[in-house]
Amino acid sequence: MSQKQRLELTWIGKEIRPKLEPRILLEDPDKSYHADHRMSENDSFDNRLIFGDNLLALKALESEFAGKIKCVFIDPPYNTGSAFEHYDDGVEHSIWLSLMRDRLEIIRRLLSEDGSLWITIDDHEAHYLKVMCDEIFERHNFISNIIWEKADSPRMDAHFFSTRHDHILVFAKNKKKFVINKISVNEEGLAKHYDKVDDAGRPYYLKPLRAMGGDDSREARPTLFFPLTAPDASDVFPIRKDGSEGRWRWSQERTESDQHLIEWIKSRKGWSPYYRIYGDVQSFRPPETIWNHTDVGSNRTSKAEIKTIFNDIKAFDTPKPEKLIHRIIFLATNPNDIVLDSFAGSGTTGAVAHKMGRRWIMIELGEHCHTHIIPRLKKVIDGEDQGGISKAVNWKGGGGFRYYRLAPSLLEKDKWGK
Ligand SMILES: C[S@@+](CC[C@H](N)C(=O)[O-])C[C@H]1O[C@@H](n2cnc3c(N)ncnc32)[C@H](O)[C@@H]1O
Known part of the structure; x- marks a missing residue:
């Protein structure tokens, strides 16, 4: 085939183009409307x-x-x-x-x-x-x-x-x-999931420190499998829901440097670490x-x-x-x-x-x-x-x-x- 082809939508009359006579726009001042005084510098x-x-x-x-x-x-x-x-x-x-x-x-x-x-x-x-x-x-x-x-x-x-x-x-x-x-999380009123406030009144929410979904196994990131110490001094390892070995989101160094962001929650299954995400750190989202x-x-x-x-x-x-x-x-x-x-x-x-x-x-x-x-x-x-x-x-x-x-x-x- 010699003719150049391309992927396109075709329809009856696609090749017909209107001949447009350039026109000018005429203002009708009787129908135009303006505030009688300025409200701000930015009035248009x-x-x-x-x-x-x-x-x-x-x-x-x-x-x-x-x-x-x-x-x-x-x-x-x-x-x-x-x-x-x-x-x-x-x-x-x-x-x-x-x-x-x-x-x-x-x-x-x-x-x-x-x-x-x-x-x-x-x-x-x-x-x-x-x-x-x-x-x-x-x-x-x-x-x-x-x-x-x-x-x-x-x-x-x-x-x-x-x-x-x-x-x-x-x-x-x-x-x-x-x-x-x-989008500003606060402006959109989407701060709903920032459901906690710290002692200084800053909104935050908690996210599990154990990685979830995708490459969340010990095998995938062996260095992110280590024990953390729970409030009752017990060692807690990242264990997946099915009982297999998982991994943390943070490195050991980070769990130490950002210790102040970690919160422990106790459920029937024992202690689990979470970390704080602050509203003012991530207050804009795509x-x-x-x-x-x-x-x-x-x-x-x-x-x-x-x-x-x-x-x-x-x-x-x-x-x-x-x-x-x-x-x-x-x-x-x-x-x-x-x-x-x-x-x-x-x-x-x-x-x-x-x-x-x-x-x-x-x-x-x-x-x-x-x-x-x-x-x-x-x-x-x-x-x-x-x-x-x-x-x-x-x-x-x-x-x-x-x-x-x-x-x-x-x-x-x-x-x-x-
Ligand atoms: C779905 S309505 C738009 C509604 C609008 N978004 C609103 O919030 O009220 C579509 C409008 O396009 C106008 N319209 C259709 N063909 C037009 C044309 N060739 N030139 C100018 N306006 C046209 C119709 O009269 C109609 O008011």
């Missing part, structure tokens, strides 16, 4: 809300923002076939792939070298989308497929499985430059790939948040919980970085980014840009939105945004509309 007033189709809007952003966006979060229509109140969620599979591809290619150009893309999606398209992103971002820039527990209880009417999760695909623009923030609803909220959480914000109008069908977006923005950005969401929905990304001191750009095509996003952001700016993450970040209001729409096409249409 130049956030952008763009009303219009995201393909044209992303293209319009390119001249100013190429290489400048630190994090893109998108929650596109999942293509489930549902007809939601505010948008249609069912297009032919190939059409969906083409429209995502066209947008993701521009998104990649907008990302900074150390930037990352986060996409929520479910089983209808997740695996196709992953392969397509491999092609656009290059496979070695794939970071993770996070499982978000979107449901907090089973659905009794499920035909086969009651689906409990969505996927969050994470890609770096350039994996070598991408740095992920670590994020894990399963995100439970108890930590980041579920669809039920976001529906309740939306009801509180829009008590007088029809709530939005498919919002994401603020804590989920907070986790993503926290991991992917630092204060003042720019976050972009080109499928803005009810505006959760902008609301959360704003409260976290990040700059943001949102694009939304539906009328809910006016009925939901603008009122939501006004409440945030006025400090009236005390739901979602507001209390956790001590949100008091401030900043603002500019509202834009796409300038009309400059191309003259002939009588057939071509």
Whole structure:
């Protein structure tokens, strides 16, 4: 075979590319909104809300923002076939792939070298989308497929499985430059397993000093098999559950130098040594790939948040919980970085980014840009939105945004509309 081949996803119409007429963005100052005074030095007033189709809007952003966006979060229509109140969620599979591809290619150009893309999606398209992103971002820039527990209880009417999760695909623009923030154990309230405090009030937990799992036998590390003296002066050896000889985690020298960290616990089987792990020594941990609803909220959480914000109008069908977006923005950005969401929905990304001191750009095509996003952001700016993450970040209001729409096409249409 002479033709060069490569592994790729193909679909009907993949080779067809839209001809994009560059458009400019026009601000409508009547719809822009700003706090009437500064709340802090870090208030950001130049956030952008763009009303219009995201393909044209992303293209319009390119001249100013190429290489400048630190994090893109998108929650596109999942293509489930549902007809939601505010948008249609069912297009032919190939059409969906083409429209995502066209947008993701521009998104990649907008990302900074150390930037990352986060996409929520479910089983209808997740695996196709992953392969397509491999092609656009290059496979070695794939970071993770996070499982978000979107449901907090089973659905009794499920035909086969009651689906409990969505996927969050994470890609770096350039994996070598991408740095992920670590989760603060204390900040996330995950100090639960630091269940003890020492005399100085420092939290810690205990871990068995005997090695467990993998190479935990005496044979594997003979020098780590030696007796330790228990409080009753007896010798204790590392013995595995099945009665065979095991090994300690520490060398003999370390058991002497770090003796102050060792605690002895007596059970029916006798004395066992444990060692202390302090919260302030290991207070940051890498994020894990399963995100439970108890930590980041579920669809039920976001529906309740939306009801509180829009008590007088029809709530939005498919919002994401603020804590989920907070986790993503926290991991992917630092204060003042720019976050972009080109499928803005009810505006959760902008609301959360704003409260976290990040700059943001949102694009939304539906009328809910006016009925939901603008009122939501006004409440945030006025400090009236005390739901979602507001209390956790001590949100008091401030900043603002500019509202834009796409300038009309400059191309003259002939009588057939071509
Ligand atoms: C699943 S919702 C996003 C929900 C959002 N994450 C939230 O928390 O409210 C997807 C949104 O993408 C919008 N959308 C779909 N196609 C679009 C397009 N071509 N341009 C701009 N927005 C689009 C829909 O109108 C819908 O509001």
